[in-house]
Each structure stands twice: as structure tokens, then as C-alpha cells.
Amino acid sequence: xxxxTSGHSARYSRYSRYPRYGRVEEALRAYRLIAGMWLRASxxxxxxxxxxxxxxxVTSLLDxxxxxxxxxxxxxxxxxxxxxxxxxxxxxxxxxxxxxxxxGSLDQLGQRVRDGxxxxxxxxxxxxxxxxxxxxxxxxxxxxVVQNLLVLGWSLLELRLDWTLPKLLVMAVLVVCGTVxxxxxxxxxxxxxxxxxxAAEVQNSVTYGGATMLQxxxxxxxxxxxxxxxxxxxLAFVNWLPALYLLGVPDPVGxxxxxxxxxxxxxxxxxxxxxxxxxxxxxxxxxxGS
Amino acid sequence: MAIIEVEDVARTFTVRRxxxxxxxxxxxxxxxxxxxxxVVAGEMVGYIGPNGAxxxxxxxxxxxxxxxxxxxxxxAGADPSRERVRLARRIGVVFGQRTTLWWDLPLRxxxxxxxxxxxxxxxxYRHNLDRCIELLELGPLLGVPVRQLSLGQRMRGDxxxxxxxxxxxxxxxxxxxxxxxxxxxxxxxxxAEINAEAGTTVLLTTHDLTDIERLCSRVxxxxxxxxxxxxxxxxxxxxxxxxxxxxxxLATPQPDPITVPGARVVRMEGPRQxxxxxxxxxxxxxxxxxxxxxxxVDLSVKEPAIEDVIARMYGGEVGREMEAVSG
Numbered sequence: 098x099x100x101x102t103s104g105h106s107a108r109y110s111r112y113s114r115y116p117r118y119g120r121v122e123e124a125l126r127a128y129r130l131i132a133g134m135w136l137r138a139s140x141x142x143x144x145x146x147x148x149x150x151x152x153x154x155v156t157s158l159l160d161x162x163x164x165x166x167x168x169x170x171x172x173x174x175x176x177x178x179x180x181x182x183x184x185x186x187x188x189x190x191x192x193x194x195x196x197x198x199x200x201g202s203l204d205q206l207g208q209r210v211r212d213g214x215x216x217x218x219x220x221x222x223x224x225x226x227x228x229x230x231x232x233x234x235x236x237x238x239x240x241x242v243v244q245n246l247l248v249l250g251w252s253l254l255e256l257r258l259d260w261t262l263p264k265l266l267v268m269a270v271l272v273v274c275g276t277v278x279x280x281x282x283x284x285x286x287x288x289x290x291x292x293x294x295x296a297a298e299v300q301n302s303v304t305y306g307g308a309t310m311l312q313x314x315x316x317x318x319x320x321x322x323x324x325x326x327x328x329x330x331x332l333a334f335v336n337w338l339p340a341l342y343l344l345g346v347p348d349p350v351g352x353x354x355x356x357x358x359x360x361x362x363x364x365x366x367x368x369x370x371x372x373x374x375x376x377x378x379x380x381x382x383x384x385x386g387s
Numbered sequence: 388m389a390i391i392e393v394e395d396v397a398r399t400f401t402v403r404r405x406x407x408x409x410x411x412x413x414x415x416x417x418x419x420x421x422x423x424x425x426v427v428a429g430e431m432v433g434y435i436g437p438n439g440a441x442x443x444x445x446x447x448x449x450x451x452x453x454x455x456x457x458x459x460x461x462x463a464g465a466d467p468s469r470e471r472v473r474l475a476r477r478i479g480v481v482f483g484q485r486t487t488l489w490w491d492l493p494l495r496x497x498x499x500x501x502x503x504x505x506x507x508x509x510x511x512y513r514h515n516l517d518r519c520i521e522l523l524e525l526g527p528l529l530g531v532p533v534r535q536l537s538l539g540q541r542m543r544g545d546x547x548x549x550x551x552x553x554x555x556x557x558x559x560x561x562x563x564x565x566x567x568x569x570x571x572x573x574x575x576x577x578x579a580e581i582n583a584e585a586g587t588t589v590l591l592t593t594h595d596l597t598d599i600e601r602l603c604s605r606v607x608x609x610x611x612x613x614x615x616x617x618x619x620x621x622x623x624x625x626x627x628x629x630x631x632x633x634x635x636x637l638a639t640p641q642p643d644p645i646t647v648p649g650a651r652v653v654r655m656e657g658p659r660q661x662x663x664x665x666x667x668x669x670x671x672x673x674x675x676x677x678x679x680x681x682x683x684v685d686l687s688v689k690e691p692a693i694e695d696v697i698a699r700m701y702g703g704e705v706g707r708e709m710e711a712v713s714g
Contacts, residue, residue, distance in 0.1 A: 123472070130503050138491065217487040219452045222475035223504055380454050380468070383400060384447055 120224065127223030132234035139235060146237060153240030161186055161248050164312070175316035180255035181344050182314060187249025188336040189311035192275030193304060194242035200230040200280050201238060203287035204301070207294035213385030226284065226375055258343065267339050267358065274364035275335040279304060281367035282330070284375055291378035307332045316349035323350045334363035390556060390588050391426035391449065396458030397612070398444050418444040420612035422458070428555070431582045431589040433599035433620070436609035437697060442592040445609070446558050449590070450480050463555055476505060479549030479587075483561030486545055488533045494544050495529040498551060505552040512551060519547035522577045539570035546574065550581060557581070559591040563598055575601050596620075596690045610697055624666035629696045632689040633662045633670055638682035647676045658684070666691060 118126075139146050164186060168179040177185075206229060209215050218228045258264065286300020307330070315323045315337045326333040327350070334356075341348055342357040398419040406412045419441040426432055436442050447453040449462055451471030460467055465474045480487065488497040502512045520526050523543040528536060536544060542562060549557060559578070563571045579602055581587050593599060599606050599620055606623055608616035616623055623629070633650065637658045644652035650664035650673055664673055670688050677683060 120472070127504055130500060134489070134492070134496070134500055214485060216447070216452050216482065216485060219471060220450050220475055220478070220480045220487060221504060222472050224472060382452070384443075384452055 123222075124224035124227035127221075128227040128231045131228060131231035135231070135234040136236055139237070150237040150240040153237055154244040155240075157190065157241045158244050158248075160309075160312070175314040175349075177314040177316070177346065180252045181340075181346065182312070183248050183252035184256065184344060185314065185336055185340060186312040187245050187252055188271060188275065188340070189308050190245030191242060191249060192272060192335055193279050193308040194238065194245055195272075195276040196279035196283055196304075198236075198238040198242060199276070200283045200287075202232045202234065203230055203283050204297050205233070206287045207290040207297055210291055210382065211294045211385075215382060216384055219379075219382075225379055229287070256344065264343055267343055270360055271336060271339045271343075274360040277364040278332065278335050278360075278367045279308070281364075281371035282307070284371040288371070288374035288378035291382055303330060303332075311336055314346075314349075320350050327352055327356070331363040331367065334360040388428050389425040390428040390463055391424075391590065392459075392461040393422055393424050393445070393449075394459040396422045396445075396448065396455045396460055398441075398448060398453060399456045417612055419448070419455075422609070422613055424607060424614055424617060426588060426590060428588050429582075429586045430605060431578075431603050432591070433603035433606040434590055434592045434609065435594075435596075435599065435606060436592075440609045441612040442609060443560055444612075446480075446560050446590070446592065450478060450558060451475075476552060477555050479552070479554035479557040481542070481545050481549045481557070481559045481562050483542065483559075483564040486533060486541055488541070488544055488548055490534050491532055493530050493532050494525065494536070497533060497544075498548060501548055501551055507552050511553065515551050515553065516547070519550060522580065523547055523573065539566045542566060542570070543574065546577065550587075553585065554587065556588045556590070559589065561592055561594065563593060563595055571595075571598075578602055596692075596696070600690075608697060615697070621667060623696060624691075629666045629691045630663040631666045631670070631691060633664060633673060634687045634689060635660055635662065635677060635681075635683060636685040638684050641681070645677060645681060647673060647680075649673060 161183070164182060165179065167174065168182075172178065174182055206215075209218075209229070215225070215229075218225050218232075221228060282300060282303050286296060286303070289296040289300065307326075310318070310322075310326070311332060315326075315333065323333065323337075326337070338352070338357045339360055340346065348354075396419060397417060400416045400418055402414050402416050404412045404414065418439075422441070422445065434442055434445070444453065448455050448460055449467055451467035451469075451474060454468040462474060463477050465477075467474055488494065489500065492500070498516060501507075507515075520529070523546065525543060525547060528540055528544065531540075533541060533544065546559075546562065562578075563574055566574065575598065578589060578591075582589050582602075589602075591598065591602070604619065606616070606618065606620050607614050608623065632653070635645070637660070640658045641655075641660070644655060645660055645662065647662070649668060650662040652660050653663045654661040662673070662677075664670070674683075674686060
């Protein structure tokens, strides 16, 4: 009986005429709708919105002040100048900030798994990842993005790079792929919360810890750590490797030259792995009693 | 035309239990085990069973929330867990214990968001919403954030939300739990009407046999994860020889149990006496007979508890009679 989709009552066939929407299109649409709803809700308290947004920007700017102060005593750090380090700082923070703005809410998934409220997401006709990523969408997280853009802008002015078309392209790819890589870590971390509801801490150490690491030149870290960031969790592809090309800095660890342009490949791998982990997480979701 | 098909479905959960200080013991619990049934389009089926029998687990598998460990499920021709998103447009779900509305939003905004996510046509949306507002008396509640609604109000709000997109199948998990009598009646009337008019297939779990009595021509009893009875409610009462209880308060304590044909006293306490009579019988002649011979102050009729009905299905122990009455 299940295979017959035609030939029964008129009422039934009315529904089989539903247009088929693309999965990705539907997911993005649901994301937009839910995020838009949260955005309107947060703008209802305008003053509080601006205070937290500016506050977030200022707190994250303090990290950069620390780096700048360090350069009062030295002119180079691991062979990198202040504008070069500012480039790393800006790109690391910008990509993490964008990923956090887009899917940072997934951090809270463990709580929703524990109280079983993921149930309600799963009965709506949109991808769960889109709905949960948009849940409690907070534009105030854009504070970090803006602040890092300022630092990046300053570094680019100081560096006076010779912007050829390939360099512009690598710069654009850096922002997109860096965001995808960090976003994948958020998603993978969230997927893990289906199994261990307090796994958010592990994921935070990779995202925030990783982003802090990427603010500094790879040459200041132990070679094994850098290798881990290339071959393990490929955070090096966020900004270190593209920066070697963009800034024309020698490679401190010796990875194949084409790795400097391999960020899209790394991003694709990360996104695929995160997608699979998410799928496994959803399918193992066990809800709560009653 | 079966709209819901369940075939040899099982769902196991791994439970980790602390043993001693550090050791943990893993054990498997089969919440649903060898479950099979079919529901025809337009049917309204009561799905009952004791706590932990597997009712909610079944509903969660039918909506695609939980993936079955074994067996095969089809709802409107789709495999719920694999085609969850597509199926979601065609089903409505109400969890008595949990709201599907957006907690911080006024009811109206929740509906508006649902309209857009489900892509409900304007005319259909207006029609369905107006109808729900009228029948569930939601008018004054539309501007209130969900978290400020009372349980009964929220439940009505949830039921409306589940029906805005004209689902073919509606699952209700304990829709009347914790509601007062008036709210219960309103919900029941509404469900009966939706089922009669739109032909919506309804599967509802409940602890309240009155829900079933008023709404469902068919009742399935589940226990230990499998269907142990499938048929009419009368049939269920018939099988176990299930009994209702008439509680009477007399003006003065009587030394002896009341004697009336068709009922027997199972408990006495001062002026109050408990009389058991077959569920299939009407209480009216019984009340008339008692009132004719004793000074009656007050009375009430208690439906048998589901647990009791099920216990009787298995042959029933006599001892449970008293338990059911005092409980």
C-alpha cells in the first residue's frame, strides 16, 4: 500500500502535489526566517542590543592591545612584523567571528538534548541544523567581526600589499573557507553533544583556543603543534597557509607549497566530516521519556 | 487505505546505571518490541497503556524524531526517520508535556512563523487560523507570549499550531494532561470536529479513558512495547469485566453495605460507600435505586484506571480492586 501514491481519495492526492523544494534552499530559508525572528526580538531592546554589541567588540579588542604592547619591546615576533601579526589576528578573529555569528548557537545544543526539546525542531519541515543554528541568533556577536575587520584593515594599510588578481582571490577564499572550517568545528562539536551533552567544552577549546593560536605566527609554536594544525584539525588552512603566500613569508615547518592554496579542499573536507557527524548525531538522538 | 503502517518495529535504549562508585553497568531496554499495527486514513485511534509501555516512543518514531532499531514504519507512504523533513509538512504533532511554539514569542508570531516555514497559502492560513481561534477560543491569547500562558491555554495554542497546515495525520501525546474539565471538553469537541470535517487521521495517547470514550471508535492498548488489545472500548471493558465505581455520600453513616442489584459495595468509610458495577452498564438506574432507599447527599462515578483495565486483561487479581478504588 505504501508504494501507491496515486489512485486513492482526492483529499490525499491534494498533498502529493506539494512542490519539491531543494533541501539547501529550504534550509537557508528556514534559517533566514528564524534568525530574522530573533533579530527582531533582540532589536526590541535597542539600548541593550547596542551596549552588548559594542561591549563584545571592545573586550575582543583588548587581546589586540596585548599584542601591540608586546611589540613595544620588540620589532619582530617569530620573524613576523606587527602588521603581519595583525593580519593573522584579524583574519583569525574575522573568520571565527563569522562562524560564531552564523552557527554559534549550536553551543547550547547539549541543554536542548538533555531536556528533549530537540523534539520540537525535528517535527518542523526544515533541516534541524538550520533551525538549531538560527536558534537565538544574536547579531551582537557581530561586534567581534567588526572589531577584527578594523584590525585587518589597519594591517592591510600598513602592509601595502601588491594586490594582484590571484592575491585578491586568495584573500576572498581565505575569509570564506576560514568561516567554513570554524563553522564545521562548531557543527561537529554540536553533533558530539548528542552523545555527550557537555561536550561543548571540548569544541570551545578547538574553536576559541584554535583562533587564539592562529593570531600568532606559526613560527612561535612547536613544530608538532603546527603539524597538528595542518594534518590533524586543519586550522592552519584558515589563515596561516594562505598568509604565507599573501605576505610572502617563508614556511617555518615545510609543508608542500600547494597547501597555501588548498584551503577550499580543507574546508570541503571539514564540512563533509561535520555533516556526517551531524547526521550520525541526529540519528542517535534519543529524546527523553514521555 | 492505511495511512500509518507499523511492522515488527522495535526500539532499544542503552541505559547506563551507576554501580558502586565508578563502575557503570550498561543494559538494554526494549521500549518498543515487535510492534505492528495499521491505521486507516480518517480513523481516530486511542493509544493507551501504562507508564513506560512505549506510547511516546511509538509516536516519536512515527514522526521521525527517533530512529527505530528494527522493523518498518510508513506514514503517508514515507519512511519517517529518513524522510522526516518532507513528512513534517503532512503531519501535526502535539506533545502534552512540551510546546512546539516559540516560548518567548506571542502566540500570533509563532503562528506567523509557522505559516512561512510550512509555506501555507494565505487563504488557507486565514481560514484555518480563524477556525482555531473560534473553536479553541484563542482570540484574547494571541498577543500573549507563550511562556505566560496557562497549561490549558498553551495546549489549545499548540493544537492550533499543529493544524494550521492541514496535516493528514495528527499525533497527540497526552493532549488533556493537567487540563481542567472545561479545557478538556473544549479540546475534545474540537478534535472530534476536525476529524469529522477534514477527515484528519488522529492517533492520541492518553491516561484519561474519557478521552477515548468521547473520541475514539478504536483503541489500541500497548504494554511492554507491543499491542495487547486492538478494538472498541466496549470490547476492552468486556474482556476484563472491567468495572466503574460509584461513590455515594449518605446523610448518615449506615452500619451495613448498601444492597442494590447490579452493584456491590467494595469499600465503606463512615457515610461514604464505594460500589463497583460493570462498565458497560448505565449508572442512572443504579443511582435511582439507591436514592429511593437511602438518604443521598452526593455522588460521583469513577472510570476504571487504564492500569486496572489492563491488569484485568491479563486475568486480573482480585486484590487490585481495592487499590483502584482507593487510588
